[in-house]
Amino acid sequence: MNILEGPKTPPIVQLIQWIADPIGFMESNAKLYGDIFQTQLGSKFSLVLIGDPKALQEIFRANAKQCDADVGIANESLPIVVGKNSILLTNSQRHKRKRKLLMPPFHGSRMVAYGELICHITQQIVSQWQIGQPFSVRSSTQVITMRVILQAVFGLYEGLRSWQLQQALEEWLNITASPIKSSPLYLRFLQQDWGAWSPWGHFLRCRQRVDDLLYTEIRERRENLDPTRTDILTLLMSAEDENGERMTDEELRDELITLLLAGHESTATSLAWALYWIHKLPDVKKKLRTELSSLGDRPNPEAIFRLPYLTAVCQETLRIYPVTPIAYSRVPTSSMEIGDYQFDAGTMLTPCIYLTHHREDLYPNPKKFRPERFLERQYSPYEYLPFGGGNRRCIGMALAQYEMKLAISTILQNLELALPDDRPVRPVRRGLTIAPSDNLRLVVTGRRTPNKTPAAATVG
């Protein structure tokens, strides 16, 4: 058996490096210690980072009895935001029940219902971008993904409730995205409600506002349940587990917030990265345009979704900077042998998506954005895993892929965009994700024939 190695620097130094420069931390340690190594992030978190596909296969194939999941560092703050019923915080049988209830509305075959909605929302938003005025790409993609979640997931279309909820959610999410404003989430002694102006008081009032709006919506929908609606909330309201039990209002609230948090920022960030690469590399944009024009006028969302080069561009976007560099930690319940290593029960085995996606043996010249690599060969789910794997694989995968492809195609069909300058855009940490640095801007240089996207349609 091999002895597990890892950095010997003090835990606090490792934690600071992990927070300040996650990519540098992962890469420098992988160079020294290989594709499986031990880290000590502060006094509490001892993660084994794994970038070896064979080991990942064993971990993802282990069942929930052998290996349970753990959200690690986020464990302390998550329940305060998503609520104790969230799928993110459940394990074993409860987690299995949750997935059974939550998965069907996110199945790939259901995405057809949301295709035209996504194109329509994107078209509405890009029509507001002004020619000649550079705009922040990530803030703009966030507006798109927030509206998609509110409409496709919450079933809230234009109207007062939708507008109020959007405002309340944005204010609340701004707290969780800011390291200073969100400090009470991590430092318990700061959890003091000294009124609306104190950080904790502000957080609690924002949460209350979101909850009031959500519970009112859930109550009204239950009173007038409309089985013809196709939004995810309606489907979840009528879903039953194997004992014929439905979700309570509190469970529904917690899952809606979970879906919003898990789906909104991650998809916005991926879309922002994709737009960056497409406008950074003229050859990529040219190939995409040629492929899109092969579909003719008013292409159907399903046909757009199946385009091979567009698919490869999205895959390469999520390979080079996977939005979450690591998946959930998997924690063996008894000692477990993986390859040449023996791990004790309780070890936090953490799939390292970033290091796996940057293996030279799988992805030659890994720092180069080259979508063609996905057209030239197929990767196994242990070699390419932007959405994680096994029994915890991302529930929103199909929706996120659909959204990325349809938003990109709508933008390319409606606008001419360019990067306003050559300043380097760096990958930086934003909460649990790796996002493009704030200087990523685009500018509209012209409009194209606007009527080439699919006709507007509403779901519901």
Ligand code: HEM
């Ligand atoms: C490009 C966008 C996205 C990326 C890269 C992404 C990535 C991930 C990853 C890496 C995990 C952990 C999987 C594991 O540990 O094996 C995850 C879990 C999850 N994601 Fe996503 N995600 C995205 C979009 C979404 C969307 C749109 C939704 C829903 C609206 C969503 C809902 C979830 C949920 C509920 C889980 C927890 C699953 C469980 O605990 O069983 N995600 N996602």
